[in-house]
Amino acid sequence: MSGFQVNINDLMKKAAVFHGHLCPGIAIGVLAAKYALEQGYEHSLDEEIVAVVETDNCSVDALQILLGTTYGKGNLVHLDYGKSNYSFYNRKTQKGIRLALKKDISNFKNLSRDEKIQKLLELEPEDIFDIREIEFNPPGLALIDESVPCKMCGELTMESRIMNYQGKSICVPCYKELRK
Numbered sequence: 001m002s003g004f005q006v007n008i009n010d011l012m013k014k015a016a017v018f019h020g021h022l023c024p025g026i027a028i029g030v031l032a033a034k035y036a037l038e039q040g041y042e043h044s045l046d047e048e049i050v051a052v053v054e055t056d057n058c059s060v061d062a063l064q065i066l067l068g069t070t071y072g073k074g075n076l077v078h079l080d081y082g083k084s085n086y087s088f089y090n091r092k093t094q095k096g097i098r099l100a101l102k103k104d105i106s107n108f109k110n111l112s113r114d115e116k117i118q119k120l121l122e123l124e125p126e127d128i129f130d131i132r133e134i135e136f137n138p139p140g141l142a143l144i145d146e147s148v149p150c151k152m153c154g155e156l157t158m159e160s161r162i163m164n165y166q167g168k169s170i171c172v173p174c175y176k177e178l179r180k
């Protein structure tokens, strides 16, 4: 599937509708998504594509809508590193790529917000990202987990998140409360 061209303005429109506004962050996410799509990382209905992102900024919304890597499906993994880096894994082809932001758009100092967005959309992904292939090593598939009531607050809690406190199965907030 590699080699086909994706129209960046179409992607930007779609991403802006989902995200709610136009911003340089969304443009960066659009550039990352455009690269992934052109490399055959097609929009993911289930968990075919996994995105591991090292930021929680606006850019991630572009990936959610354009690549179908979403928080709810579990094929979007956030690492809280504060870096605009994006790794994509394709379960079909068993391949992985990583895009790391190399050009800081805050360098475009004398440009307005709109001009920054416009300037970003005129660039190619390779202009702002260091891009390389990585080993196919995605996080595991999302598990459908049973929920059980917490012995303290009674709220249904996924079994994998249940803590043990003096032999009682309780949820994380109750555990934290008891440990104060």
Ligand SMILES: [Zn+2]
Pocket: 019, 021, 022, 023, 025, 026, 058
């Ligand atoms: Zn934004």
Ligand SMILES: [Zn+2]
Pocket: 150, 151, 152, 153, 154, 155, 170, 171, 172, 173, 174, 175
């Ligand atoms: Zn509880």
